[in-house]
Amino acid sequence: MRVDIISLFPSMFKGPFEESIIKRAREKSLLEIHLHNLREFATDTHRTVDDTPFGGGAGMVMKVEPIYRVLNYIKENLKKRIKVVLLSPQGKTLNQDIAFELVKEENIILICGRYEGVDERVREYLIDEELSIGDYVLSGGEIAAMVVVDAMARLLPGAVGDERSVKEDSFSRPLLDYAQYTRPVEFMGWKVPEVLRSGNHQKIGEWRIKNMLKKTLRNRPDLLEKANLTLEEKRWLEEIKKTLNLNS
């Protein structure tokens, strides 16, 4: 898959794209990343990429022409269908289902918004989708674009060493992950739960599901409604609720 990123700060991407899974995916040619500096596509000698908003108000707005020009430049070179995504706090919130959809695309362009906003004509005429990475405001779309690329890269077949870890991810089933432990069995008096060392796979499986239910109930109760729990899991959940009430 090829990802083109349009940004005013392309050097921000250097570190994150040169480590770990993204690095490996690039080395294996599973992922090709092209960075474009928006300023190079400004039309005036001052390389202006933003301007004051019509109607007044605080802050600057990113201009439509440089974005139009850089998109044309990328599209002329590629001559293929490309999905254009704007990163902004106004977008649809990224989740694992969206990451699965995005990774099906062969070519994606990510536009990193900056300043107080982007000329609305970019949304109306130039993009296919607008994505946010959560309900908070970053200083720009760059970190959000990194998040999108990371979420996609690990879904590319062959990018992650052990594919099981992708399949078993939390959100593949909408419950939070169960707790994991490794050696030593005891550290500072803190012990690994006995059942995980029992070798009894049925008991281990049961413990893990109960652990997922407990964590999800505590941190993301909203997910339980979409989780399609079996009757047995529903019963376990009720038991967990009772014990949590006793403890609180």
Ligand code: ADE
């Ligand atoms: N730009 C600023 N905040 C953002 C967010 N939460 N998601 C995506 N892009 C952004």
